[in-house]
Amino acid sequence: MTAQAHEENGTGSDYAATHLNGHYSEAEAEQPMLDKVQPPCYAQIIGWGYEVPDRVVTNHDLEQVVDTQDEWIRTRTGIQERRVVAVSEETTASLGTQAARKALEVADLHPARVDLVICATSSPEHFFPATASIIQDNLGLINAGAFDLSAACSGFVYALSVARAQILAGDAEYVLVVGSETLSRWVDWTDRTTCVLFGDGAGAVLLAASDVPGGVTASVLGSDGSGAELLTIPAGGSAAPASLETVSSGAHYIQMDGRAVFRFATRIMADATRRVLDKAGVSISEVDLVVPHQANKRIIQHSVLRQLKIPEDKVYVNVHKYGNTSTASIPIALCEAIEEGKVAPGDNLVFVGFGAGLTWGACSVKWSVPIEQPESTWWKNTQRQATYQAAAARSMWKRAVRRIYSQVEPRAMARRPVRRPEEEQPTP
Ligand code: ACO
Secondary structure (H helix, E strand, O other): OOHHHHHHHOOOOHHHHHHHHOOOOHHHHOOOHHHHHOOOOEEEEEEEEEEOOOOEEEHHHHHOOOOOOHHHHHHHHOOOEEEOOOOOOOOHHHHHHHHHHHHHHHHOOOHHHOOEEEEEOOOOOOOOOOHHHHHHHHHOOOOOEEEEEOOHHHHHHHHHHHHHHHHHOOOOOEEEEEEEEOHHHHOOOOOHHHHOOEOOEEEEEEEEEEOOOOEEEEEEEEEOHHHHHHEEOOOOOOOOOOOHHHHHOOOOOOEEOHHHHHHHHHHHHHHHHHHHHHHHOOOHHHOOEEEEOOOOHHHHHHHHHOOOOOOHHHEOOOHHHHOEOHHHHHHHHHHHHHHOOOOOOOOEEEEEEEEOOOEEEEEEEEOOOOOOOOOOOHHHHHHHHHHHHHHHHHHHHHHHHHHHHHHHHHHHHHHOOOOOHHHOOOOO
């Protein structure tokens, strides 16, 4: 949807525009139309949010389940606890919806203005439909396209890169990028080599077209499929469809060669960070904060800290609280870094991740929007509630109409007389 169409629909919010472009002056408002229809040059992060399940599983809890020790997990990974979905209603889409909703609220943007939602996930709600479509429906993003992106733990960086490209091409004005996971449902809770590592959660950012310099300024993406078997869920796809044998052999669970992934990750995280900074024209000493994929504290120490010699206080780490939440780890870490006052306008940020595939990616960000969130008034909250309730009602109504059609149509078809071809009227 174009900006003009949004204005006509009256679905706009002044917050995003005001914070990106400064307050509109009379002179700007009178600029010739030509200036206003030029494609935007920058993709700015204007909203952010995350959601994690309430249930905490500590290393001591895991000691009761598998042959492991808190000491081993802490020293080898840095993880102390993780969040795990507890009830069937908590799913990848439900966590992603909550995170995306918070991102919209930070930006104070009406859901109808979003043009595209990309959900990066390794644990989708279903093979199809896309988890992104369910999030789109849950939030009433009635003008948005939606698709899932699969690049394992690198997925959030990949999705951010795609969202930026959509904006720079002029095809979208607002794009929601969600990373959401319930990997606890793909983990073999009897396998100590994997079950201690992963956790559930979701994070989201809202990207907006802007003429203010900065935002997501560069990205690098990479893949080496020769390492595909190092980290995989072997069954459930076309190579090994679900069968009694795949289920009984545990082939639907995550399987990993941890040492090989560790070696790859330490090399590639440093390499990808260097390359994206080169592309963005930013030196390592100018970096204010690296937000790396939170898989293992030692990987972060061996890569960005030691190889790039970036000081510890410029690298955000929260793996001790959440474990590896795959595509959600970078946006969750970004949100917590913002909450802790570690991000400010003018800062140079790097997001860098790696994952199954093997894949890797990095994005460089020049933070250009204020961190302060708009004041949340009673009236605004009521409006938001009404918007989401209307979305839920719209969805229910459409489902009900489809159900009625699916019952009425077959009966109507059955009553319709069948004509033989020779009875058909010749068309003029
Ligand atoms: N508790 C106690 N002992 C354990 C555990 C455990 N949970 N897990 C393994 N061990 C044992 C092993 O059996 C082994 O014993 P052995 O020497 O008697 O054979 C010993 O500990 C050492 O095992 P290693 O695998 O060599 O341990 P390492 O120091 O490499 O740490 C780890 C393992 C944490 C998995 C590490 O290799 C790692 O983090 N790799 C990267 C994994 C990763 O990041 N994956 C996610 C990628 S992102 C995505 O796309 C999903």
